[in-house]
Amino acid sequence: MVKTTNKKDNSDGFFAALKAFFRDERTQFAFGIVLLIGVLYVFMALLSFFFTGEADQSIVNGQYSSIEELKDITNWTGSYGAYLAEVIINRWFGVAAFAFLWFPFVAALRLIGIRLMALWKAFLFSSLFMVWFSLFFEFFLSSIFDNTFIKIGGEHGELCVTWLKIYVGTPGTFFILLGTGVLFAIFVFSSTLPFFKRLFSKKGQTETIDLESSAVDFEEDEKLEENGETIPSDWIITESDGEEEDSLSTPTVKKVQVDDDASIEIEIESTVAENEVIDDYSVENLGLYDPTLELSDYKYPTLNLLKEYPQTQTFVNKEEQDANQKRIITTLRHYGIGIKRIFETVGPTITLYEIVPEDGVRISKIRNLEADIMLSLAATGIRIIAPIPGKGTIGIEVPNSSPKIVSMYATIGSKKFQESTYDLPIALGRTITNEVFMFDLCKMPHLLVAGATGQGKSVGLNVLITSLLYKKHPSQLKFVLIDPKKVEFNIYTGIEKHFLAKLPDEVEPVVTESEKVVQTLNSLCKEMDHRYDLLKIAHVRNIKEYNEKFVNRRLNPEKGHKFLPYIVVVIDEFGDLIMTVGKEVEMPIARIAQLARAVGIHMVIATQRPSVNIITGVIKANFPARIAFKVSAMVDSKIILDGSGAEQLVGKGDLLFSQGAEFVRVQCAFVDTPEVENVVQFISNQRGYPTAFELPEPDVAEADAQEIGAVDLNNRDELFEAAARLVVSTQQGSASNIQRRFSVGYNRAGRIVDQLEAAGIIGPYEGSKPRQVLVQTEYDLERILNNL
Numbered sequence: 001m002v003k004t005t006n007k008k009d010n011s012d013g014f015f016a017a018l019k020a021f022f023r024d025e026r027t028q029f030a031f032g033i034v035l036l037i038g039v040l041y042v043f044m045a046l047l048s049f050f051f052t053g054e055a056d057q058s059i060v061n062g063q064y065s066s067i068e069e070l071k072d073i074t075n076w077t078g079s080y081g082a083y084l085a086e087v088i089i090n091r092w093f094g095v096a097a098f099a100f101l102w103f104p105f106v107a108a109l110r111l112i113g114i115r116l117m118a119l120w121k122a123f124l125f126s127s128l129f130m131v132w133f134s135l136f137f138e139f140f141l142s143s144i145f146d147n148t149f150i151k152i153g154g155e156h157g158e159l160c161v162t163w164l165k166i167y168v169g170t171p172g173t174f175f176i177l178l179g180t181g182v183l184f185a186i187f188v189f190s191s192t193l194p195f196f197k198r199l200f201s202k203k204g205q206t207e208t209i210d211l212e213s214s215a216v217d218f219e220e221d222e223k224l225e226e227n228g229e230t231i232p233s234d235w236i237i238t239e240s241d242g243e244e245e246d247s248l249s250t251p252t253v254k255k256v257q258v259d260d261d262a263s264i265e266i267e268i269e270s271t272v273a274e275n276e277v278i279d280d281y282s283v284e285n286l287g288l289y290d291p292t293l294e295l296s297d298y299k300y301p302t303l304n305l306l307k308e309y310p311q312t313q314t315f316v317n318k319e320e321q322d323a324n325q326k327r328i329i330t331t332l333r334h335y336g337i338g339i340k341r342i343f344e345t346v347g348p349t350i351t352l353y354e355i356v357p358e359d360g361v362r363i364s365k366i367r368n369l370e371a372d373i374m375l376s377l378a379a380t381g382i383r384i385i386a387p388i389p390g391k392g393t394i395g396i397e398v399p400n401s402s403p404k405i406v407s408m409y410a411t412i413g414s415k416k417f418q419e420s421t422y423d424l425p426i427a428l429g430r431t432i433t434n435e436v437f438m439f440d441l442c443k444m445p446h447l448l449v450a451g452a453t454g455q456g457k458s459v460g461l462n463v464l465i466t467s468l469l470y471k472k473h474p475s476q477l478k479f480v481l482i483d484p485k486k487v488e489f490n491i492y493t494g495i496e497k498h499f500l501a502k503l504p505d506e507v508e509p510v511v512t513e514s515e516k517v518v519q520t521l522n523s524l525c526k527e528m529d530h531r532y533d534l535l536k537i538a539h540v541r542n543i544k545e546y547n548e549k550f551v552n553r554r555l556n557p558e559k560g561h562k563f564l565p566y567i568v569v570v571i572d573e574f575g576d577l578i579m580t581v582g583k584e585v586e587m588p589i590a591r592i593a594q595l596a597r598a599v600g601i602h603m604v605i606a607t608q609r610p611s612v613n614i615i616t617g618v619i620k621a622n623f624p625a626r627i628a629f630k631v632s633a634m635v636d637s638k639i640i641l642d643g644s645g646a647e648q649l650v651g652k653g654d655l656l657f658s659q660g661a662e663f664v665r666v667q668c669a670f671v672d673t674p675e676v677e678n679v680v681q682f683i684s685n686q687r688g689y690p691t692a693f694e695l696p697e698p699d700v701a702e703a704d705a706q707e708i709g710a711v712d713l714n715n716r717d718e719l720f721e722a723a724a725r726l727v728v729s730t731q732q733g734s735a736s737n738i739q740r741r742f743s744v745g746y747n748r749a750g751r752i753v754d755q756l757e758a759a760g761i762i763g764p765y766e767g768s769k770p771r772q773v774l775v776q777t778e779y780d781l782e783r784i785l786n787n788l
Contacts, residue, residue: 025113032111039104042088045081046098049089054149056082094154096133102126113690128184135160136177289551291475291563295498298686301470305678306409306671321351324377324398328353331376335369337361347432348404349654349667354393363387366394383648389662397432397665399650406430406653408463408671412470423544424477424566424602426467428460428627428657429668437657437666441468441568441604444625444659445597449606450615450640451629456653456668457606458488460627461570462676463669464604465492468568469679474498475565478693480520482571484580486512489572491673494680497688501567504694504770505737514580517571519736519746521588522698524569524601528592530696531564531599543600565693566600575609586618593622610636626658629668697734697770711758713788719744721785723752724761728781733762733771759784 021027052074059072060083075082088097106122109115116122138153138161145152153161164173185192292298321344329339338358345352357366363386374382377398385395406429411417414436417427422440431437441447447464451457468477478501483489489510492500496509503516503523511520531543538555540546543564546555555561569592571577577585592603605623607614610631620642628646631637637646641658649655653668717723719742726741727733733756739749753771756762761784763772775781 028111029113032108032113035104035111036108039101039108041077041081042084043098043101045075045077045085046089046101048076048081049085050150052076052082053085053089057086057149060086089154090149090151092154093130093134093156094137094152095150096130096137096157097154099129099133100126102129115690125188131156132177132180132184135164136181139173139177289553289563291547291551291565292473294689295474295687298473298498300473301679301682303409303413305682306412306675307407308409309405309407320401321346324351325353327376328355328373328396331369331373332357332366335365335372337366337369345432346400347434347665347667348400348406348430349650349652350397350399350432350665352432353396353398354388354391355396356393363394380650381648383645383665403650403652403667406667406669408466408669408675411436411463411669412467417467417471420471424468424568425471426464427669428463428467429653429655429666431664431666437664439625439657439659441602442566442597442600444602446593446603446623446625447605448615448619448623448626448640449604449629450610450626450631450636451608451646451655452631452636453608455629455631455649455651456655457608457629458572459653459670460629460655460668461488461572461604461606462671465570466671466676466679469495469499469683472566474688475563477566477568480511480524480567480569480695481509482511482517482520482569482577484512484514484517484573484576489570491676492680494684495688496692497690498683498686501693501695503736504697504734505732505740507740509692514577515746517577518581518584518588519698520695521585521592523695524567524596525588525591526696526698527567528596528599528601531601532595534561534564535599537561542598564600566602569601569603571603571605574605574607575611575614578614586616590618590622593619610639612639615639624659628656628658630654697736699765711754713755713758716755716788717748717752720752720755724756724759724775724781724785725778727756727762727773728775728778731773731776733773759788 055074060079073079073082075085077084089095093100103119103122103126106116107119110119134153134157136153138157141152142158142161151158161173164176168176182192290296325342325344329342332339332355338361340356340358342353342355345354357363367384367386370382370384373384373396379398381399383397385397387393388395411427411429414427416436416438417425420438422438422442424441426439426441428437428439449457449460465479468479477499479492479499480501481489481492493509496502500509502509502511503520506516511517535541535543535546537559538546538549538561540549543566547563549555550561550563571589589603589605592601596602603623605619610628626640628637628640628649630649630651631640631646634644634647637644640646641656641663643658643663645656645663649665653670655666655668657664657666719738723738723742726738730737733753735746735749735753738744738752739746742749744752753762757764757771761773761775761781763774765771775784
């Protein structure tokens with residue numbers, strides 16, 4: 001039995017590895033190159049057939065006895081190409097077979113990463129073009145090519161046309177070809193139907209003049225200079241606003257004064273009939289812009305991907321509640337504290353007992369009895385809230401003996417989450433009152449998560465990410481995942497082309513190296529500055545107003561405007577980053593935390609070391625929203641929350657959420673690794689974008705940036721020439737590309753980029769746009785290198 005199971009596991013592992021191999025971007029690129037070469041080979045074979053087919057036909061169609069006879073083949077692609085061209089053109093679809101090459105050409109570009117059109121459309125158009133033109137050429141041109149070696153419509157066209165002529169005759173065949181051609185053109189070319197409408201519409205009796213397209217605006221200048229001559233302003237035709245409306249329906253006469261004694265009258269008659277409708281192609285008629293249109297078939301994850309835990313388990317039975325109440329009352333009476341009334345609220349993990357003390361009892365006296373109450377209840381830990389804000393009662397939180405699992409299934413499926421209108425809704429878990437606890441990350445706007453090892457911090461981050469995946473479309477949200485441990489966020493690599501953002505030319509979508517973390521954060525700062533520039537041009541204050549303007553088509557994409565998705569940066573093990581790179585990450589994080597809220601960039605930082613050198617004053621000042629899981633000491637709780645309480649939590653997802661001075665105790669939802677894998681697999685199986693969302697290329701290091709403009713080309717880097725050839729061949733002049741190809745550090749790659757700019761091989765830095773490659777051919781590059 002064990003042996004059979006092992007075989008099955010090995011088989012599953014093989015197919016998983018095979019699937020991962022074919023889904024790898026490098027594999028797809030390699031297949032795309034091979035397919036593109038194949039398309040070019042077939043194209044050359046077919047093209048050569050028109051020039052060499054007659055000479056090769058006797059050999060291709062005959063029986064050759066030795067390989068020596070194949071040497072007489074004159075086709076540019078050899079004997080295989082000659083035979084292939086003979087079969088495709090003469091025996092299949094004739095000259096129309098060229099049309100079918102469009103489909104493999106589109107498929108090859110798609111594998112490389114260039115999207116021209118949908119594959120099913122390319123296949124449909126190629127097939128229909130090939131079949132129809134095969135019949136068309138055979139019907140109209142076969143008589144011209146009767147005495148040649150080329151069957152213009154192929155055997156397919158010859159057979160079909162012969163069959164049609166037998167059954168419907170020559171006129172019937174003509175009308176069938178005409179009708180199918182017109183129908184095909186209508187559905188393929190959007191301009192066909194308007195052309196026929198104009199062709200058969202009622203026309204005016206006089207020749208038209210397009211005033212709108214031929215008019216010249218002279219309002220700003222008094223004189224117009226043309227071909228060296230000056231035209232006086234009194235020659236200019238002017239028209240009042242009132243005449244504009246009438247000019248569409250009645251003829252108008254304008255006089256242009258040439259000199260004092262003569263005038264020329266130009267009569268312009270209306271060409272629009274009274275009942276004719278003028279097509280209006282204004283922006284208003286286009287409707288609202290839909291950012292989800294590119295992935296319009298995207299489906300949100302379903303609830304059945306998550307595990308549903310049974311709801312039959314009880315939290316705290318009535319006997320336990322009554323016993324706890326009696327113990328609390330007895331303990332307080334031992335110390336002379338009378339109780340007016342006591343009532344409880346049962347939650348999934350803890351039960352809140354609210355007491356109303358008698359008049360004259362000092363609250364500090366009850367707070368000091370925390371250890372005594374915990375002893376009498378035999379609890380693992382209690383927390384006293386004295387008083388509960390806004391209630392006038394004192395709360396005592398006691399852990400349940402049988403805590404309940406708060407499932408992600410129940411949390412995501414709750415009515416509160418499903419009907420939420422938050423911009424970035426996060427369903428964190430359930431409160432003491434057993435209500436779903438949600439918050440909008442946009443309003444936080446950044447989140448600090450801390451807690452001891454094994455207390456639920458990583459599960460909390462997965463809950464945060466999963467909540468957003470269930471609610472947002474890939475066009476509306478991007479994640480930047482930073483994971484120094486390299487294993488926590490690796491599970492999300494499958495949604496790289498849907499939800500992840502990364503540096504240009506970066507292979508791994510999840511940032512794991514400290515050096516890359518600094519570059520990524522600097523890149524986010526540049527993205528933030530670029531977005532602020534767009535907001536400034538659009539005269540708006542935040543990303544919500546900007547996107548609303550863009551959706552309403554009030555911003556011109558040709559001027560650089562685009563729909564801006566939210567970017568959520570999730571950093572795990574922040575303490576490790578501070579230990580390795582220190583201030584290099586603290587400064588960009590502080591900049592993002594201070595400024596990025598308005599442009600839709602939000603940060604979530606998690607650490608298991610809540611010490612003052614990790615969570616500094618700069619970090620705490622810019623992260624007002626905080627989540628504290630169980631910590632070992634009160635001092636750690638004060639560092640995270642600026643108050644005690646986190647050291648009294650029971651662990652296993654029990655947390656305190658703080659925004660300002662108010663604490664909310666929440667039992668974090670539980671989402672297991674297989675559930676996350678199901679969600680990621682569901683999304684990754686759908687069509688995504690060609691590449692991940694690319695962040696702008698980070699600036700060259702400050703020390704290197706000061707040297708720009710003063711680069712000594714006599715002291716060039718050893719890799720300068722190799723890098724120059726790489727840039728020209730790939731037409732990509734980025735430092736990250738050079739860094740990855742030559743395995744050099746970022747500073748050295750930045751210096752090479754500066755030298756390439758000084759040599760005139762690449763253009764200057766242009767913000768978020770890639771550098772322009774100024775040299776297009778290797779010949780020009782060699783000329784530049786020889787002159788250095």
